[in-house]
Amino acid sequence: MTKTINPLAFNAAFKYAPAPESKTHIQLKPRYDLFINGKFTAPSSGKHFDSINPANELKIAEIAEANEKDVDMAVKAAKTAYEKVWSKMAPKERGKYLFRIARMIQEQARELAVIESLDGGKPIRESRDIDIPLVAAHFFYYAGWADKLDYAYPNKKPVSLGVAGQIIPWNFPLLMAAWKIAPALACGNTVVLKPAETTSLTALKLAEIIQESGLPEGVVNIVTGFGNTGAAIVNHPGINKIAFTGSTDVGKIIQKSIAGTNKKCTLELGGKAANIIFEDAPIDQAVEGIINGIYFNQGHVCCAGSRLFVQESVYDMVIRILKDRMETLIVGDPMDKNTDIGAINSKNQLDTIRKYIKYGKEDGAEMFQPSCEVPNKGFWCRPTLFMNASQSHRIVQEEIFGPVLAVQTFRTVDEVIEKANNTPFGLSAGVWTDKGSKIFNLTSKLRAGVIWANTYNKFDPTSPFGGYKESGFGREGGLHGLGAYLNFN
């Protein structure tokens, strides 16, 4: 029998004192230019835009807006670096640069974590314990592969592609940059990377690290800007591969734009992951996994467990424990080490989430939100639970990218497989059960690229990540992530 406590009484008894992370050690410039050919270069338009802190709406720094001319310069720099230096360098030497960058990221980990939380709104606990350690781990991992490509692909003669255009979103800003840059460089390619417009700062700090590491000029170029900067990369004839992580809508535009060219492409797009709890699951552990899967990081995760399927016999118990746990979640200052749920990344994203909460109510699902306070300034959303959701509801079919969970019930294994697979997406899923055979049965039948069993949202540079259906194609991470940056003769 699961013992529960009264969460309101618990919160009243154990109020955490503020535990803010210090910001004194970070170094930020008031204005950032484009990182092209190893130098920070003013954008040819002369235009900069503000990057703001979503927790208080204050400006942090100005970011350069790159146009087609700037992108052209960046691609040309990458091409020259590819032809003259990087592709000719001994793989072992390339590996050394990657190891050096990995170590420098570790040295600056605290500063990078603080900037990530300031710029993106995610809790410091997450950027400090998850994002930045994984960033360093990716560089270390791919550094190790740089001189072993022939062993990774025996008798296949792997060769680099040329210049990779890489476009990333705002949910894991520096981690996405590492996912893209590290394997591309290890395989001998050079890159032009564009961070998302609301979270460019850590990519620009990475540019400083890269500059300091002595990486040859032009091997990594970082151009900041909006969708049209991304489009200029996609459409540039000097680009040999596009690696994109972002929305399914933009993924479709990119695929259309490169149709008929010989640009290689990997797309990591949206998701609508099912988290499935069977009656034999360790329920407390499962609820903690559900909370981690959808509410931590504000649901700003493409593999967020945004649909919950609970076996009917344990439904009442799961909902009770889930609601109790939601009452104890701390929403607020991302810089506080006790915060569970930080700020929503932007006003636009908050509007989207609010629209879906409205849809959920209109479509007839029953809403629950805990009674927590949220700050007045900034972009905030209470963790939200929708019970009695059904397959046709928009909150069940469409990606929200926010802390909104839609719950449905099921009776049999076949029923839940059918329901879980019934979305246009197929990025990830979670299964909670004591029975290994059930796990194997489900993992072979769920159409999702990543399936976690009795855990959720665990990442490692050695394991591939990617989706089915409208969640995209191609894999990043692990050996598969290397293959995406190589041709085989």
Ligand code: ADP
């Ligand atoms: P999200 O909805 O997660 O913000 P987007 O797909 O809009 O995702 O953005 C992901 C990245 O794609 C961002 O860096 C954004 O600037 C870029 N982007 C947006 N529109 C385009 C486009 N038409 N072509 C290329 N990149 C784009």
